[in-house]
């Protein structure tokens with residue numbers, strides 16, 4: 001796993017490294033060297049380096065100097081004369097570079113910039129880094145859209161200019177990078193908000209060789225899960241197994257209005273490896289589900305007048321639920337009074353429980369103002385997994401804590417977890433980048449394509465999660481990793497389905513049929529990561 005940092009922790013880390021004897025000036029030299037090597041790997045004959053007023057520009061000036069010495073023609077564009085750069089560190093390296101052979105262009109017009117850009121094979125974006133806030137001001141607000149019109153390969157230093165490195169927000173314009181060389185450790189904004197759209201491939205610039213010794217001294221916003229980390233949860237099917245010992249799931253879901261959610265979740269749980277999947281659904285939709293899923297037993301539960309779980313549901317569902325390895329509750333269920341009673345009843349049982357969609361909305365409704373204020377409502381011994389998207393998570397923590405990006409999602413989830421406090425409780429914060437948040441750690445598994453943003457995709461994920469948990473029989477050392485495995489499978493169903501149907505045409509039911517292939521893809525990635533397979537998969 002690789003740490004992702006909040007910006008204030010990056011600053012703290014740089015201070016710690018300085019105290020250990022490596023100055024910020026030395027870090028800038030290393031950053032420039034690494035930037036130059038990433039550019040050189042593209043074999044350019046001509047490079048354009050765009051610099052700004054701060055230390056991000058300093059990285060660019062150092063790289064420009066090194067590249068020019070390798071007989072590559074380098075043009076450096078600066079907003080001001082090198083001697084007028086306000087940052088002392090950047091000014092020093094800029095004046096040094098300008099005194100050598102590079103061609104320095106100060107304050108070019110848009111047309112002049114475009115002409116330089118058209119001649120360059122690679123453009124280095126060292127305009128704005130972690131010190132940037134708000135919307136880019138001129139001249140950068142002119143340079144950035146101009147660069148985005150060019151076809152040259154763009155390498156961003158540390159963060160694409162225009163992207164807020166903490167929030168991932170792009171207010172006006174932002175460099176669309178092919179590659180981002182982020183220094184020391186990835187910043188959270190690269191994964192949050194608009195970040196994933198602009199960063200291209202992320203590469204970490206290992207500026208400091210003793211990073212392992214100091215990285216533990218700062219807080220980690222999250223850690224990126226690498227495929228190899230998941231290997232413990234990737235298991236084959238023993239020949240001696242039977243349908244019950246493979247793992248059983250009860251899906252408590254559906255209503256007259258939304259029977260499909262229950263069908264998708266149940267089918268996904270079975271495809272994810274559970275040997276026995278049953279559905280408990282209101283009798284108003286039970287027959288529909290039976291017809292759609294011949295392999296799945298459906299328990300018809302008394303409905304209310306609107307076709308949702310009725311007043312008798314709680315005791316019947318809870319009695320059934322005790323027999324399963326995992327219970328998933330929520331998809332398409334609505335938030336009727338009967339549904340709320342089902343949710344509170346299931347929370348009292350000693351069975352691994354996944355709460356999704358309307359089960360979470362029921363909790364929000366019962367709590368009225370933030371569930372973390374009434375932690376007894378969800379505190380339990382057995383595993384509890386909640387899978388909210390940002391809006392559901394906002395509702396769970398109450399009005400004043402709106403969740404709108406990765407950072408705010410992690411904060412909200414931690415608030416709920418720290419109030420409820422148990423190693424067995426995990427919140428899967430779903431979004432363009434999904435975070436698996438536990439009491440001890442925050443993990444970021446591989447994200448899927450935007451094709452996953454389609455109605456019902458969350459029901460499929462909830463099914464994959466509950467199926468995965470059932471097959472593990474609660475023998476889990478690190479719940480966050482087991483759930484990261486399930487989220488990765490979902491992501492890969494998105495890639496596989498998009499490859500077959502085209503990015504825009506994927507619908508949630510397609511994802512289910514790719515679960516098996518996705519499991520194989522995750523396994524291959526893990527084996528590659530651990531060196532057991534080469535890049536050709538041999």
Ligand SMILES: NC(=O)C1=CN([C@@H]2O[C@H](COP(=O)(O)OP(=O)(O)OC[C@H]3O[C@@H](n4cnc5c(N)ncnc54)[C@H](O)[C@@H]3O)[C@@H](O)[C@H]2O)[C@@H](O)CC1
Pocket residue numbers: 014024025027028029031052053054055056057058059086087127128129130131132133134135136137138140157158159183
């Ligand atoms: N501090 C260190 O130890 C190291 C820093 N490094 C680099 O330094 C960068 C951070 O440097 P800085 O803190 O100087 O920050 P930046 O280089 O991001 O730039 C801050 C400058 O941008 C300007 N600015 C801010 N918002 C703006 C806006 N909306 N429109 C136009 N201009 C705006 C400010 O006037 C300020 O001069 C990192 O991203 C990284 O690239 C690397 O050299 C490695 C070492």
Ligand SMILES: Nc1ncnc2c1ncn2[C@@H]1O[C@H](COP(=O)(O)OP(=O)(O)O)[C@@H](O)[C@H]1O
Pocket residue numbers: 357389430431432433434447448449450451452453454455456457458459460461490
């Ligand atoms: N832009 C995106 N890129 C990648 N994955 C996304 C994106 N938007 C949503 N997702 C994923 O798609 C799923 C959507 O789930 P959810 O919002 O619960 O959908 P629904 O309620 O319709 O089932 C989540 O797993 C989420 O992480």
Ligand SMILES: [K+]
Pocket residue numbers: 056125126127128129156157158159160161
């Ligand atoms: K940059």
